[in-house]
Amino acid sequence: MIDLSPFPRVPFCHAPTPFEPAWRLAASLGGPRLLIKRDDATGLALGGNKARKLEFLVGEALSLGATTLLTAGGLQSNHVRQTAAAAAKHGLGCKAVLVDRVPNRGLSYTTSGNILLNSVLGAQARCVSAGTDVEASLGAAAEEVRAEGGVPYVIPIGGSTAVGALGYVDCAREILEQAAALGERVGHIVHASGSAGTQAGLVAGLAALSSDVVVHGISVDKSGAALGMRVEELARDTLRLIGSPHQDSALRVRVYDAFVGEAYGQPTKAMWEALTLAARTEGLILDPVYTGKAMAGLVQFVREGVFDSSETVVFLHTGGAPGLFAYAEAFPRT
Numbered sequence: 001m002i003d004l005s006p007f008p009r010v011p012f013c014h015a016p017t018p019f020e021p022a023w024r025l026a027a028s029l030g031g032p033r034l035l036i037k038r039d040d041a042t043g044l045a046l047g048g049n050k051a052r053k054l055e056f057l058v059g060e061a062l063s064l065g066a067t068t069l070l071t072a073g074g075l076q077s078n079h080v081r082q083t084a085a086a087a088a089k090h091g092l093g094c095k096a097v098l099v100d101r102v103p104n105r106g107l108s109y110t111t112s113g114n115i116l117l118n119s120v121l122g123a124q125a126r127c128v129s130a131g132t133d134v135e136a137s138l139g140a141a142a143e144e145v146r147a148e149g150g151v152p153y154v155i156p157i158g159g160s161t162a163v164g165a166l167g168y169v170d171c172a173r174e175i176l177e178q179a180a181a182l183g184e185r186v187g188h189i190v191h192a193s194g195s196a197g198t199q200a201g202l203v204a205g206l207a208a209l210s211s212d213v214v215v216h217g218i219s220v221d222k223s224g225a226a227l228g229m230r231v232e233e234l235a236r237d238t239l240r241l242i243g244s245p246h247q248d249s250a251l252r253v254r255v256y257d258a259f260v261g262e263a264y265g266q267p268t269k270a271m272w273e274a275l276t277l278a279a280r281t282e283g284l285i286l287d288p289v290y291t292g293k294a295m296a297g298l299v300q301f302v303r304e305g306v307f308d309s310s311e312t313v314v315f316l317h318t319g320g321a322p323g324l325f326a327y328a329e330a331f332p333r334t
């Protein structure tokens, strides 16, 4: 049992999200049973994993009397889009720092997808070049809010604090309950890992529930060593926050950086193959930055026989489909 009731929370997620079989995709890979946890269907401005974190982050912001949410991300950040939506829904302002860090993009990248949605949602976004000190920019924006008599609440990139990770502590419980209800023996969860909050929350939640399900985080950015350290540190912070007796036990943190390709946000051939395979076997829409690369990882793991055929594999779909439209020119049409 994990008691999340002491933490302020605003419930805007459509939860539990669906937990669906992907038998055609599983069959085409010739692998074990495969279920998709549909966190692309969390609601909140086209869904995605940040909604779960924002339930707790906005809960804390409101309890502190905040008037404006401040956050940062890439130009096509799903996190910024969902933060802008959460702010609108709670009558808060939203200021975002968008870091322009993906080269070689088409026109859509700077006009469509999440950028378009940020404007629709009324967020005030400021673009800065790669290498800018984001923390300093957020600090300056927080000063502006204070100077105008407001109360800023700063959410770090990806909402990956221990408070944000509580959303994925709860998702771990949800997955185990849904699997039990279906009689599925889940051995593995595979998902895209970026700022580490999703994976840390899952790892902490599963540890707190004494589950031996293994979480495989496919890095979309950092080296495996850097991401692994961040996940472990944040998972321990999260276990401490919930007062779990498991906070000193060994945590199983598995991360893979072989699917990033050239860099964050840069498409890879394996990503496009995995993205089109999911679309054409399951009607499932993935994105080029996160879930497509995570699926490329899953495809390779199944082909290499990493999973035991008796264990069900869960692919956590973390959302991001709005970002696909930003890659309209990059999609390899055949």
Ligand SMILES: *Cc1c(COP(=O)(O)O)cnc(C)c1O
Pocket: 048, 049, 050, 078, 079, 158, 160, 192, 193, 194, 195, 196, 197, 198, 199, 287, 290, 291, 318, 319, 320, 321
């Ligand atoms: C942010 C994001 C992730 C990564 O989640 P983290 O908690 O930052 O590791 C994965 N998929 C999508 C679609 C995202 O927007």
